Amino acid sequence: MTSTAAVPSAPGARPVVGHLAAFLRAPLAFLRGLPAHGPLVEIRFLGKPLVVVCDPELTRAVLVRDRVFDKGGPLFERLREAGGQGLASCPAAEHRRQRRLMQPAFHHSRFPGYARIMTERLDIALRRWHHGQTVDLAVESRNITADVVLSAVFGTSLDPGLHGRLAADFDTLLAGFTRHTLLPKRLRKVPTPGNVRYDRATRRVRSSMADLTAALRRRVDAAADGAPAEDNLLSMLIASRDPGSDLPALSDEELVDQAVTMYSAGTETTAGAVNWALFLATTHPAVLAGLTAEVDSVLGGRTAGWDDLPRLTYTRQVLTEALRMYPPGWFLTRQTEQDTELGPYAIARGTVIAYSPYLISHLPDLYPDPERFDPDRWDAHGGQPQVPVTVFGGGARKCIGDEFSLIEGVLMLSSLLSHWRIDLHSHTLSTPRLPQLTLNPGPMTATLTARRHARVAVR
Template sequence: MRQDAVTAADRALAPPSPRGYPLVGHLPFMAKDAPGFFTTCAREHGGVVSLALGGWPTVLVSDPAAIEPILVRSHASYIKHNFFWRHVRAIFGEGLLTSNGALWQRQRRLAAPAFAGRKLDGYGAVMVRMTEEMLDRWTPGEARDVHVDMMGVTLRIAAKTLFDSELEEEVERIDHAVTLLMNEIAARYARPVLIPDAVPLPGHIRYRKGLKVVEEVIDRIVAERRARPADSGDLLALYMQARDEEGRGMSDRQLRDEMVTLLLAGHETTALVLSWAWYELARHPQAQERLAAEIEAVLGDRPAGVEDLRRLPFAECVVKESMRLYPPGWAIGRETTEEVEIGGYTIAKGTTVIMAPWVLHRDPRFFDEPEAFRPERWEDGLEERLPRFAYMPFGGGPRVCIGNRFSMMEAILLLVTMARRYRFAPTPGRDTTPFPSITLRPKDGVWVEVERRAAAA
């Protein structure tokens, strides 16, 4: 790819664009390495770049000043982008991730109490207890795929805190099912056309198998709750009791959509933050030992609690740095509902707009040594000095991730609980690379060797 010459007159009409292929445009570059392609586009062509994803006109926006009106000031001119979400309607339906307008506003208001105040603080003990139970099953000296561990424990936590349900027996099945779904979604993201799920392609068959497993688990949780008369006071209870202005409850389909969305999204983000944090900490023993020293000074020989969060600043720095280098939501998309202005360019109605935290978080304009894992960079108030939306691991504006505080609290508590008991080192010959689907997964897991700390023996 080379940067095409763009005159002042051209710039007034459309953003610059890299060379693409006939018909499919830039999709082959995305299929090969979407995060890398977006980074190259931003570095070579600027903060607003025009792309063609098959027949879908698209702009990539990596200028924080141009992102602000998209997510905040003019957010009503945008919806979730159909280019991507059309591929996954079978999974998320009209849940919080995909819905728009009045439905999204109603469901967001309904879910908000589960992620705020005392209700949120009450989850801390569950998070620590389930992590301790996981660690009790470990054997010192063994090699483990800590990504599998993180997916399992955060799934149990999400099910217990949000739906008051135990998923011990289903964890392995769900993890395998989600992997099938994510692999197929990544393949669909690079397709120029929508191929119906009913077409018996091998990927579609695996996709439907994965979806069936998730729906069976959701159906089981709902059936158990309906057979239990007591109100558990959790999010599922709120959903089942909710009534609209005409006294109608949530339909079975809408209940299913919201539960699938929150169960999958409610554990995947934190699991990925921790998986990547341990990937880097295992390779940076000095940072890992500094974390352990902070934990010992604050906690001694007792487990962590919500009240300790503010006294564990380096642990928080580790989480922030993990989300900087490996943002779980590595790309965020919208679609224009009317003609808009982005970065000085006029953008037509129906254009897909992509904002990539992966690109922003590794931009040398904002971060020194942007490719390096340096948790200490967050200690001197960096976040307050950054331009708004230069760092956006949870998105922003009205549609900022509803579980951002839940995820931060969970990530810090789990990180501290694990580091208090074990030291982590890379498993020789087992490395990983980022795999971009809806989220940014470690392609081959995160393999580490675990050694029990003497103080925790």
């Protein structure tokens, strides 16, 4: 190894806790301050070092070299407790096999079908609202995205009882995720009320998904006996065979891993992106006016569908800028599997590397005036705007559902504004003080007013 430069340490570490207090006090501001100390910066949490990548090119190198910088570290240890070895959390040695099995479900030819599911579930959800109703958009948006995911993955609409259990359990997991990631193992095992709730929620999430997967397998088996075949993502995985043995390619446990992964990834991230877009547009009247004008022109009061996407260009710009400012996966870790080099630095095997799409998305060299909400920076002059770098990862492990999420986000944001005028209560608008697993806004209380031209029954 030829590199000799030592990774600089961030200033301000305190005895024992290191940088943890500063991180917990204002994590986003803490991350924005790290690039001033170098392209790689070491921070410490409770005595454990963590090397944060602050340079976009070095971040790309980490993402591309996924066998050297494998998914690992305390964050992925927590993810695997509920999600097992699903596509998002499995090690690189297993990832290629899983990716090959799942890739056909995300071929571009399948997106019109997924869009039809999105439109159908959006239409049903938005027509349940009524004029003058006050809602929490954070809850309502997540209900919609969960319904879409279950319909696309399992071929079933959302059972109210199941939804209630899953939503409550995922709330518990998200609320405790950051704490459980940062706490030493011995403290996570102490049977405090919070730890007990977290462990029980983890078990129930997997149990609920196991029940759904078992029911779907029964339907797939019935189809093999002559019933109509189902056309959904998990049915494809159930029917997949190992080319060498003709046995099922995935075990029941692996199917549950994928189900948990797809539900969690497809629910929180899209709902959060749409809510940030509404949040930011509401506080920027000119953006809201342009967004509403496009929605009215294209949709005229109806729910958006696949054929509308090419004309909802400004809507996608607004969503893309919201993703840049507040990317859902805001802080992620990798485990270094061998002695290596990263830029001018020597990185020893076992080093935990962290990268932050939030940090990268706020570098002024990449995005001038990065704290300004400016959808026009994504104007592609009639084409589709690019996705902010690192927001959906990169390399072989780039998010397989990135386009699914963007399509759903555009359809959802435009449909909300097509049917309803959404007046957010200003006292509820706040950025998250301590982000959880995903960088989503908190409660978003809003009053709904039916648009005059919307085909909505006003009660």
